[in-house]
Amino acid sequence: MFKKSLALLMMGALSISLLSGCGGAKTPAPAETTETTAPAATTTGGDAGDNLTKSLAVDVSTLKSSDNQPLLLKTEAKEIPARPEDPKALPEEDPLHWYDLEYSGWSAEKVNIPKSPADGSIGKKVTLIVHGDHPYVTAYIKGAQQVATAYGMELNVMSPNFNVDVQNQLVDQAINAKPDMIVEIPTDAKVAVQQFRKINQAGIPLIAANTLPEDEGMKYVIGWAGPDDWGQMRMLAKTFAEKMNFEGGYTITQHAPGGSPYFSRTYGIVTELKKIAPKMKLLDAQAPGFEAEKTMQLTSDWITKFGPELKGIMAADDSAQQIGINEACKNAKREDIIRIAAGNSKVGMDAVKAGTVTAITYQSAEADGAVVLKMAADWFNGVEVEPVRYLPKHIITAADVEQYMPAQW
Amino acid sequence: MLGRLESSEGMMRDMDTKKILNKLDYYRIYMILAVIFILMCLFAPNFFNTFNIINILKGMSLNAMVAVGFTVVMICGQLDLSIGSNLTLGAMVVIGLQPTLGWFPSLIVAVLAGSLVGAINGFLVAKAKIHSFIVTLGTMTIVQGLIFLISKGSALSVNDFTLADWLEAPLFGLFPPRVIITVSIVLIFFVLVKYTKFGKGFYLVGGNKETAWLAGLNTDLYLILAFILSGTTAALGGALLAMSISSAVPTLGVSSQMVVIAATIIGGTSMAGGTGDIFRSMIAVLMLVVLFNGLMCLGAGYEVQIFASGLVLAAVVLGESYALYEQDKVKGQRPALMAELKKGAL
Numbered sequence: 140m141f142k143k144s145l146a147l148l149m150m151g152a153l154s155i156s157l158l159s160g161c162g163g164a165k166t167p168a169p170a171e172t173t174e175t176t177a178p179a180a181t182t183t184g185g186d187a188g189d190n191l192t193k194s195l196a197v198d199v200s201t202l203k204s205s206d207n208q209p210l211l212l213k214t215e216a217k218e219i220p221a222r223p224e225d226p227k228a229l230p231e232e233d234p235l236h237w238y239d240l241e242y243s244g245w246s247a248e249k250v251n252i253p254k255s256p257a258d259g260s261i262g263k264k265v266t267l268i269v270h271g272d273h274p275y276v277t278a279y280i281k282g283a284q285q286v287a288t289a290y291g292m293e294l295n296v297m298s299p300n301f302n303v304d305v306q307n308q309l310v311d312q313a314i315n316a317k318p319d320m321i322v323e324i325p326t327d328a329k330v331a332v333q334q335f336r337k338i339n340q341a342g343i344p345l346i347a348a349n350t351l352p353e354d355e356g357m358k359y360v361i362g363w364a365g366p367d368d369w370g371q372m373r374m375l376a377k378t379f380a381e382k383m384n385f386e387g388g389y390t391i392t393q394h395a396p397g398g399s400p401y402f403s404r405t406y407g408i409v410t411e412l413k414k415i416a417p418k419m420k421l422l423d424a425q426a427p428g429f430e431a432e433k434t435m436q437l438t439s440d441w442i443t444k445f446g447p448e449l450k451g452i453m454a455a456d457d458s459a460q461q462i463g464i465n466e467a468c469k470n471a472k473r474e475d476i477i478r479i480a481a482g483n484s485k486v487g488m489d490a491v492k493a494g495t496v497t498a499i500t501y502q503s504a505e506a507d508g509a510v511v512l513k514m515a516a517d518w519f520n521g522v523e524v525e526p527v528r529y530l531p532k533h534i535i536t537a538a539d540v541e542q543y544m545p546a547q548w
Numbered sequence: 549m550l551g552r553l554e555s556s557e558g559m560m561r562d563m564d565t566k567k568i569l570n571k572l573d574y575y576r577i578y579m580i581l582a583v584i585f586i587l588m589c590l591f592a593p594n595f596f597n598t599f600n601i602i603n604i605l606k607g608m609s610l611n612a613m614v615a616v617g618f619t620v621v622m623i624c625g626q627l628d629l630s631i632g633s634n635l636t637l638g639a640m641v642v643i644g645l646q647p648t649l650g651w652f653p654s655l656i657v658a659v660l661a662g663s664l665v666g667a668i669n670g671f672l673v674a675k676a677k678i679h680s681f682i683v684t685l686g687t688m689t690i691v692q693g694l695i696f697l698i699s700k701g702s703a704l705s706v707n708d709f710t711l712a713d714w715l716e717a718p719l720f721g722l723f724p725p726r727v728i729i730t731v732s733i734v735l736i737f738f739v740l741v742k743y744t745k746f747g748k749g750f751y752l753v754g755g756n757k758e759t760a761w762l763a764g765l766n767t768d769l770y771l772i773l774a775f776i777l778s779g780t781t782a783a784l785g786g787a788l789l790a791m792s793i794s795s796a797v798p799t800l801g802v803s804s805q806m807v808v809i810a811a812t813i814i815g816g817t818s819m820a821g822g823t824g825d826i827f828r829s830m831i832a833v834l835m836l837v838v839l840f841n842g843l844m845c846l847g848a849g850y851e852v853q854i855f856a857s858g859l860v861l862a863a864v865v866l867g868e869s870y871a872l873y874e875q876d877k878v879k880g881q882r883p884a885l886m887a888e889l890k891k892g893a894l
Binding site: 295 | 594606795798850851
């Protein structure tokens with residue numbers, strides 16, 4: 140009897156809180172028009188015009204990242220080819236097979252995108268939902284915070300630690316907090332579609348970042364900012380082919396399945412090598428995760444299985460995976476294997492310096508975070524924002540690795 | 549005479565105090581939930597409003613559903629480590645089959661898939677007499693491996709959000725259908741297990757399997773049914789979540805496992821078997837979600853949430869251990885006689 144009464148009391152309290160709801164945030168209804176006005180500006184001090192003038196006057200070009208590079212690098216344009224009728228019908232080795240992934244966002248018809256209030260960025264609240272805890276993400280947040288501080292924006296960071304269900308809950312929580320903008324790095328390209336849709340229906344401006352969502356999700360965002368992974372991989376593939384004299388067998392340790400880097404860091408390499416070095420042969424590609432031990436085991440198995448046929452290894456991650464690859468090559472006395480990797484962690488750059496890795500991609504984590512907050516500030520300032528904003532590409536080799544030290548992560 | 553009267557009154561007071569303490573211990577999960585909820589209402593910004601409460605209830609749905617079957621397994625004195633994989637299996641099957649079969653038939657298939665895994669677990673535990681830890685560890689790995697093999701590690705999605713919108717939108721501004729379905733399932737099985745003759749058999753089997761057998765219960769059948777229920781509710785929970793987001797990823801159930809195990813223990817289910825309560829497991833899941841949500845409103849990171857839930861689990865387990873220790877101290881003693889000796893009445 141006591142238990143039942145207590146349970147009834149709890150349910151009553153819960154129901155009362157549902158009905159009364161101090162703060163009264165209502166469930167957002169789906170918008171009926173194709174354009175809505177963004178939430179009212181939360182500026183402090185001075186009128187909107189003053190705010191806009193001040194924030195337009197902010198100069199972020201002098202900001203530096205911790206590796207002494209400009210924080211806001213000059214973004215690059217990308218040539219967009221015509222979309223084939225059915226990209227999936229093309230072979231996987233054809234770069235156009237991956238058209239919808241690589242050029243995601245360029246042709247999406249936007250839906251219900253809020254209009255910029257064009258009243259400046261000072262005092263604006265931005266919620267950044269990352270995908271998980273990782274040293275790259277820590278550096279990313281650092282870069283984002285620098286730009287946010289320069290523009291007077293308040294940045295709130297949420298992390299689901301790579302858990303899709305938790306990220307869904309964080310999206311709901313972020314919507315509840317009603318920030319002036321949400322920036323999200325999706326944990327999964329497909330799950331992102333519904334998340335973006337919810338944020339869009341709540342009338343909150345949204346920028347996607349770092350990893351590309353499915354094309355379907357891009358119609359709900361103002362824009363996307365991050366690295367041109369496909370482009371980087373093509374540049375890396377050229378260096379790889381030159382070092383391998385355009386022939387020989389190679390393997391790939393892949394990124395985590397599901398995200399856009401899984402595809403870009405495999406097929407960006409495969410499709411480019413097919414074009415420029417047809418004599419090079421992909422022997423195997425597997426995803427060992429980001430564990431040095433597992434990668435070491437995988438690489439040892441490859442060395443045993445393929446023997447002298449294995450001439451090169453590409454790693455989707457230049458830190459934990461690269462440690463495992465290098466260890467396996469050392470143990471098997473196969474230092475002759477040409478190694479390249481994606482990323483520029485301290486481990487990767489040390490390996491380039493030591494000569495065990497030929498080349499890595501320069502992908503500034505801090506610039507990655509900075510460019511998306513710059514996009515947010517531009518939008519608040521009423522500046523036209525392109526649908527996709529890429530970081531510049533560069534390949535780091537032993538010739539210039541010192542310029543990028545100390546490593547950001 | 550007066551001395552005896554005084555010692556009797558003292559005995560009564562001691563027994564009343566013990567009764568109260570036992571009651572408090574029994575209802576501790578409700579009290580913990582109430583305290584955390586009140587604290588978050590007072591201190592966490594944006595916590596106490598309708599939209600956030602709905603978010604909390606939605607956040608609770610998945611693990612509360614999974615906890616239904618898991619609690620019954622633990623009441624039987626067993627363990628099911630395959631709940632995370634079953635949850636993922638349910639999610640992947642419902643989304644994978646939806647384009648071909650439609651929503652409802654694919655949901656049926658998803659749930660049956662989970663039941664099948666549960667049946668295999670139950671059969672191996674009951675008939676082959678293999679320890680449930682080993683059996684379910686094996687099925688967990690096999691099922692997860694199969695999921696990765698078939699999906700090649702990729703997520704699945706459908707571009708139809710009609711059902712997702714219906715499942716997530718609150719009815720009459722209160723409870724989303726997904727929450728209603730979850731709470732209904734919890735209540736149905738709570739009543740079935742706790743208040744029916746058949747359901748009480750699970751407690752007997754978990755409390756003392758031999759005695760249960762001697763009493764005429766088919767203990768093997770109870771074990772198999774417990775595992776089937778666990779597989780079914782895990783797959784159903786995963787399927788419902790996948791339907792509400794129109795997608796599924798192969799790693800969906802990875803973290804749910806630990807949350808469900810922690811919540812079930814915090815809710816008062818003993819790992820030794822024989823005690824437990826499905827409703828309290830749900831309340832424990834709700835408590836953890838309230839804690840996570842509130843901490844996030846306060847700006848705490850994910851690692852703080854994990855730490856906080858670990859602290860709660862540790863506190864509950866320590867409290868239970870202390871209670872057992874106190875119980876053991878007086879085992880076999882006659883409380884009335886001990887009280888009299890203490891007072892020096894004899």
